Amino acid sequence: MTPAPTPEQSERRSAMTRTPILNSADPYAVLGLDRRATPTEIKRAYFELVRQYSPETNSEAFKQVRTAYEKLNSAENKTETDLFLFQPPPQWEARKRRRKLDLDFDPQDILRLMQHSGDLGRASFEEDFRPLEAGRP
Numbered sequence: 001m002t003p004a005p006t007p008e009q010s011e012r013r014s015a016m017t018r019t020p021i022l023n024s025a026d027p028y029a030v031l032g033l034d035r036r037a038t039p040t041e042i043k044r045a046y047f048e049l050v051r052q053y054s055p056e057t058n059s060e061a062f063k064q065v066r067t068a069y070e071k072l073n074s075a076e077n078k079t080e081t082d083l084f085l086f087q088p089p090p091q092w093e094a095r096k097r098r099r100k101l102d103l104d105f106d107p108q109d110i111l112r113l114m115q116h117s118g119d120l121g122r123a124s125f126e127e128d129f130r131p132l133e134a135g136r137p
Contacts, residue, residue, distance in 0.1 A: 020049060022061050027068035027081060035082070042072050 020032035028035055031045045046069040053061035071081045119125075 020045075020065075022053075022064045026085060027071040028085075030064055030068035031072070035085075037072075039073075039075075039078075042069070042078075046073075 018032040018034070021029040024030055028037065031037075031042065031049065033041060033045050037045070046065065049065045050062065053065055055062040070077065072078045
């Protein structure tokens with residue numbers, strides 16, 4: 001007599017018996033799995049679907065199953081997939097071109113700049129000179 005399955009085992013079995021949705025963007029739905037599926041369950045579901053949708057008879061369905069499995073077959077890929085399923089990446093937008101710099105200038109602008117920061121605006125230069133001291137050559 002076989003022992004009664006634990007609630008966790010029955011939950012996993014029910015997760016594995018979900019019908020696969022081949023046209024879904026979610027790899028878990030394509031493989032018919034729950035998001036908490038273990039690597040062993042992912043591999044088992046993949047091979048069951050490969051037997052069902054062999055590449056010789058149904059190549060499109062096989063490609064979708066294979067793509068879903070590749071997104072979940074390693075811990076890194078599974079983590080990345082889970083992250084993007086939780087929070088999808090932002091929509092791609094084409095880079096906007098920068099506005100061109102306006103390099104046109106008026107000669108009056110240069111004259112004003114030189115008057116403001118230079119000596120062109122001064123009329124008296126007396127503060128630049130100090131008086132000579134007597135006795136020094």
